[in-house]
Amino acid sequence: MDEAKIKQVKDELLKLVKQSGVTKAEANTEKMDVLIRAAGDWLTKDLDAEFRSVQILHLNTSIPGVHQRKCLESVWNRIQVDWEEVGLEAADVLPLQLVLSALVRCNVENLTYSDVASVLFHHGPYCGLDGKSIQVVGWMRAHYSGAGDLGIPPADEDQPGFAAVETQSNFLWWGQAKYSHQSRVSFRTYKDKDEQLWRVASEAADWGHLLAVAPSSAWVQEILLSLGQDLDETKTLWQWIELTYPVIQKVKGEVQEPLNALATEDCLLLPVTYLRLDLARKLDRTTMAKEVGVDLDGKLDRGEWAAWIYREMVLEARMTRGMS
Amino acid sequence: MSAAPLPAALVPLRCKNPDCTLPQQGGCARQAEFSQPLSNCPDLLRQAERAAGAGPSDPNQGRREEPEEKNPDADGGAAPWSGRSLMSEDVADMLWRRPARLLAIAGPIDAGKTSLLVSFFLQLSAGQCKDLPYRFASSKSLLELQQLMKRVEDGLRQRTPSGGSGTLLDHTPLDGDEEDPSRFIHLGLRPRNEEDDRHIDLLISDMSGELFTQYGEVAEDGENERLSILRRCDGFLVMVDAGKLVSPEWRKAEADLSDLITRLVDLKRGGAHLQTVGLVFSKFDQVIDQVMPPQPPARLARDHWGILKRCNRLWQQLEAAAAVGLDVGVFPVAAFPLHPTERQPIGVESVLCHFLNRVDRRRLQRVVEPPVPVGASPFETMRRWKEVS
Numbered sequence: 001m002d003e004a005k006i007k008q009v010k011d012e013l014l015k016l017v018k019q020s021g022v023t024k025a026e027a028n029t030e031k032m033d034v035l036i037r038a039a040g041d042w043l044t045k046d047l048d049a050e051f052r053s054v055q056i057l058h059l060n061t062s063i064p065g066v067h068q069r070k071c072l073e074s075v076w077n078r079i080q081v082d083w084e085e086v087g088l089e090a091a092d093v094l095p096l097q098l099v100l101s102a103l104v105r106c107n108v109e110n111l112t113y114s115d116v117a118s119v120l121f122h123h124g125p126y127c128g129l130d131g132k133s134i135q136v137v138g139w140m141r142a143h144y145s146g147a148g149d150l151g152i153p154p155a156d157e158d159q160p161g162f163a164a165v166e167t168q169s170n171f172l173w174w175g176q177a178k179y180s181h182q183s184r185v186s187f188r189t190y191k192d193k194d195e196q197l198w199r200v201a202s203e204a205a206d207w208g209h210l211l212a213v214a215p216s217s218a219w220v221q222e223i224l225l226s227l228g229q230d231l232d233e234t235k236t237l238w239q240w241i242e243l244t245y246p247v248i249q250k251v252k253g254e255v256q257e258p259l260n261a262l263a264t265e266d267c268l269l270l271p272v273t274y275l276r277l278d279l280a281r282k283l284d285r286t287t288m289a290k291e292v293g294v295d296l297d298g299k300l301d302r303g304e305w306a307a308w309i310y311r312e313m314v315l316e317a318r319m320t321r322g323m324s
Numbered sequence: 325m326s327a328a329p330l331p332a333a334l335v336p337l338r339c340k341n342p343d344c345t346l347p348q349q350g351g352c353a354r355q356a357e358f359s360q361p362l363s364n365c366p367d368l369l370r371q372a373e374r375a376a377g378a379g380p381s382d383p384n385q386g387r388r389e390e391p392e393e394k395n396p397d398a399d400g401g402a403a404p405w406s407g408r409s410l411m412s413e414d415v416a417d418m419l420w421r422r423p424a425r426l427l428a429i430a431g432p433i434d435a436g437k438t439s440l441l442v443s444f445f446l447q448l449s450a451g452q453c454k455d456l457p458y459r460f461a462s463s464k465s466l467l468e469l470q471q472l473m474k475r476v477e478d479g480l481r482q483r484t485p486s487g488g489s490g491t492l493l494d495h496t497p498l499d500g501d502e503e504d505p506s507r508f509i510h511l512g513l514r515p516r517n518e519e520d521d522r523h524i525d526l527l528i529s530d531m532s533g534e535l536f537t538q539y540g541e542v543a544e545d546g547e548n549e550r551l552s553i554l555r556r557c558d559g560f561l562v563m564v565d566a567g568k569l570v571s572p573e574w575r576k577a578e579a580d581l582s583d584l585i586t587r588l589v590d591l592k593r594g595g596a597h598l599q600t601v602g603l604v605f606s607k608f609d610q611v612i613d614q615v616m617p618p619q620p621p622a623r624l625a626r627d628h629w630g631i632l633k634r635c636n637r638l639w640q641q642l643e644a645a646a647a648v649g650l651d652v653g654v655f656p657v658a659a660f661p662l663h664p665t666e667r668q669p670i671g672v673e674s675v676l677c678h679f680l681n682r683v684d685r686r687r688l689q690r691v692v693e694p695p696v697p698v699g700a701s702p703f704e705t706m707r708r709w710k711e712v713s
Contacts, residue, residue, distance in 0.1 A: 169470050215451020222461050
């Protein structure tokens, strides 16, 4: 990263710092400089950085021991290359979140970040974040609002044509037919509403992972509505998890790499993937709450739960197959 | 009366009733009539029917045979919709059965009617219509829309930065079927309002420009019989290429358009259902250096339209339309703008917002729940509450 870019990131950081309550002096420390250079390098070179950085941004800094989470490991290893003496403490997590926000807002990563990992920003409200972290995630969500939306016609002059639109048409066609290509039966044949929801939402990711997540998850909900599901039925996240766990065990779909390895290490923000990995071999609320870091008492309706499942499956598909 | 025993049902089960889910381990649609549908429901396809067709003893004799393909879940069967555009009879049927809204896009050849339709579909299905109080829910015309998108895609590839003739698409050909040349695109819409769970069918005419030219020119009703479905329209969008109105040949374009609006005013005076008319200046990006469109509140005033205010007849007809009770709107639109930095559609959403906000006004009844005191009978409380209120 050249000096001009570093200056740009520092300016951005100071803007964020001003709003988050961290002092200018704290922002201008040598440690902050190291964080910017090392985290910037990590974002551009580490293949997992895109995914891990979103998890880091959603870390609840008020939870004791948050600095020991595995999702921090790779970035911190990189920082220690530049500064051996630095030791990771809980108090370092918020500055790291600020630095990552500033780097991403300055497009330092220059990756497909927004396409792949922005899916997870929808889970932010369930993370129980405190004031400052909420602001950080809020900035990021604002930064990525509308990320992945299709340009009509495509904005890229080098790629004429409606490739994404064709994908979208196929997705609409699949949804309207309500036919499961994986099971080779109509989705109507599943009388268990929770199994039906799971099968629709998970198969939808095969068709819609290249599309913008918000409208495509709305289409998944529309499919469920036309299948007679009551999308307004509200339960806590834990209740939905309890209903879905037996279905996942019955369906037995494996989590593809690289999400499999990454989520096995740290499953923050990914309750559905956690269930699919079934690492604990049983459903234990306390363990799961700690592992996935989301508020299991948070309420959401059936439509929102379907969208949640869809988003995690989209993340898996995007990480496995890429965005093209 | 005891029914004669029916032949054994075909395996796997297949049913002619589109509402039946018995073949998929669901329920018989006529369960109330036939407690043992496998042995006595006449809608299930049976051995003898397949071997010999419906014979004299066939209990289905005299019944209207539904095509097998009507069952959406039958393995190997076609979907209950072909994906093609709908014809007049489908539309008439839909208008009777469901909350459907009918919109005709009218205008001369190359006015940009199909481009507007495609552009709107692309925005709607991609979730980009943020101001529209509806979201995409279905379409019985997906295949047709895909084909239209393909044509637009081809047009975009061939279009030069200068825009050439300004024509993006080959104009929609007149259908060979002279009996029913009207074609409609179907879009199912779901209101964003969570209290409104309707599925609204929006039917948009996708007709050749030639038809509308004839429609405007020929006044006799008999001549326009084949366009009779248009009398049931909730709204008309009258489209004109803005470039033609600023060109030296603007009088011809204005005359064609004025004739068309005159016909719509006559229709309304004749008691037609029509509620709204929108005048759409299409391809507006190509005249933006000559005419700066006014802000929405001022768009009905001709003085704000620069060179376009010279179209006296057109503005007069719009005033006449407003005078007969039509809700009139004027919109500058660029469905597929030429400029590389402005490739997103301009103004398309607002046209459809105008139409739908006018034709789908619906006051939701507030659910009133009388407070039931603890230990009281709900029915008794309700009766008393009703008497009091």
